[in-house]
Amino acid sequence: MSQVAVTQDQKNKKDMHPFVKYLLRTLVIYLVSLGIVAGTVLWAVRQIQLFLFEPVDANDETGITVDIPMGTSVRGIAKILYEKGLIRSAGVFRLFVELTDQGSKLKAGRYVLSKNMTPQQIVDVLTSGETAVDTVKITIPEGFSIRDIANYLQNFEKDGQKVFKFTAQEFIQAAKQFDKFAKDYTFLYEIPEARRNGEYPLEGYLFPDTYIVYVDSTPEDIIRKMLSTFERKVYFAQFRGVPLLTRIDELGMKLDQVITLASIVQEEAAVKDEFYKISAVFYNRLKIDMPLQSCATVQYALGSSERKPFLTNEEIAVDSPYNTYKNKGLPIGPIASPGQLAVEAVLYPDEEFMNPKKPVLFFVYAGDNRHVFSYTAEEHAKAKQKYEKLWKESQNQKKE
Template sequence: MADEPSWDDIFSGSGDSTGRARTTPEEDGASRPAAPRSGPVSRRELRERERQQERGRSVPDAAPAAGSDAPSARAEEPALAPQREPADPFPSTTTAAAPPPKPPRRKTHRGTWILAIILVVVLGGGAIGAATLWNQVAPGVQALFGAKPSDDYEGSGNGTKVQFTIASGDIGSTVAANLAKAEITKSTEAPYKILLANPSISFQPGTYSMYQHMSAQSAIDRLQETDARLVTKLVIPEGTTLKGIVSLMATATKLPTADIQKAAADYRSYGLPGNATSLEGYLFPATYELDPGKTAHEYFQEMVDTMLKRLQSAGVAPAQYEHTIIFASLIQKEAGLAADFPKVARVFQNRIDQGMLLQSDATVAYGTGSTGRVTTTDAERADASNRYNTYVHKGLPVGPISNPGDTAIEAASHPASGSWLYFVTVDLETGQTVFSTTYDEHLRAVSQFQAWLRAHPSYNK
């Protein structure tokens, strides 16, 4: 028919007279897919398209008849219209699908509750117990809240006392390391940093009363306090023998007795006069402060140096050191009261000058090894093999019999004036001594002493 479009019109797509493309009702209907929307595509639209594609793939294609050119049934099915859904409140700004947002993290107060429980336990333990417990749990609490554990304690300790020793020659790093080793400070670094920042800090060798778990600053401060220092001393009484000093030193210093005896036997290493045969007499009796780390040889050397200085102060010439020491050691053992020392020196000097035997029981007793006795037996006084027996051998004994003090050294250097040839202590408790010029006077004084001994038998042992 004339009004029908030609085949060229149908296939040319030129449109009708209105300028609009000519379409069939099917092309205007729902079977025509909607043109893709320009611009961003929401996630909801992407999901809808995926569902439509999935539905299309789920319908199997109809098999065409053999030799038929008919289109497949799938091609002839109308497209499903998209379902209306609420607009996506979070439109995507990209064409790719974004992952769903993570749910907000729920806040927890576990750390707060743990801290509260710890505080209750700590505060319930008392001041000292709380400090100790807190020092134990603090690193864990700090780690819980992300804090770096401290290398230092807080406060002035947990109340547990510790004796801390600084030896001669210890340097700052040694002191810092020993503080940590003794559990006084938490670390070596904390006190060492303080010492590096203040080089003027110094330490006195000795033993100190400290506490466990002290802050580094409080520990350093306490080591500077005089009251914290436990001053231990070695007291050598006047007239103590070398044997007695060895015993006293072992007790006070805790050094092995064998080490002390070995140091004493090496008497030539102390700078004594060439005619000295022992340390006996050259150890000045005094009070010596103990120094941790000091050897027995160092203690003996200190005593010898002190004695040599005392001899110099008394005006004794080095050539007379040995003679003076022997004489003074005899006076120290025989005299009682300090006022009698010069008189006793005069008696011995007068007897030496007159060629008389000194007849000192103290020398005889020393030679027998019984240095604690003041009396001797007839057999002991007759024993010529005892080189210290002044009842047999004239002059001073062969060596010192004690370690004399200043009073005895002064008396040996400057005897009193007098003609006495005898003396005897008639009361050992008071030290009363009778000096006599004649032998008869002396015998009466001896009878007086013997009566005293009978009344005090404990002294005659």
């Protein structure tokens, strides 16, 4: 081979080298990119598998109690499950539920779940509605005091068996924990400081209603449920189209004053139209600095759950800040749990009865849940004499 041929061959090899390098570089980049994409896809598939089809911890069978309140959204349920450590992502769980069209099938209740359950298994339990804890329906009547509520719950039975494990005294003790509840229900700070460390600081704020509660509920569980209902049906509610707080400001009153007066009206009235009339009578008395003279406040001071329309002189003489025969103005706090009607009656008392030229200042129980109203002390004395005699006769007949 000649020298010239060798030199030409070397030259051709040099001319091809950049092209080969380009091809190799492109191939490498392609293969690397393909590897990255494939790795990303595999990672994504694995994450989807983890988030949607695998449990948080396949080896953890520990039961975790989960409460799903009535009306909780899919977002809310996902948040609860995530905070309990039962799912890896609230967002992915929510998407899973919505894509499988099971959001409307999730049911409220108290469930026992575990970390070894897959998201699908959790959904299956929540859609079955087979809660781990039975529920019961309780009804707290309007006008019940905390003592009444406590005794009612202590003696509440289902199928002849007492339901709740706590005693009346334990419920009362739980209701004394003002600071614990005030952290979550700020309206409680409307309660005067002087009463926050008293015997019944939450009196008047445990809203009377029908509730569905778990049979293993603690006093705190039930108290929180009742406070939440008060918040919704009273504190943030509208009465005659006006927010409670707005109307209170218009009246120049405070929340605790409204609830206190409403609790007295609740105990004195029985027929709807008389709630507004009795409220007006008490307003009229307050306006002229006349004692309210409510039998209900005295009976509360005596610790009695019995409601009597007439009291003895001995009962009226009891020394208590709740005795509105001896003390002018409102008592130091509510005497019972008022319902919405009683609250509305305090916000909108009967205007006719509050006529400044001729205010109604007296009422007396006349039987059949009705009262007779009077303008003057003389009229009231005659009515009281008449109806007290009739009432005592009826009581004697019942005893016989």
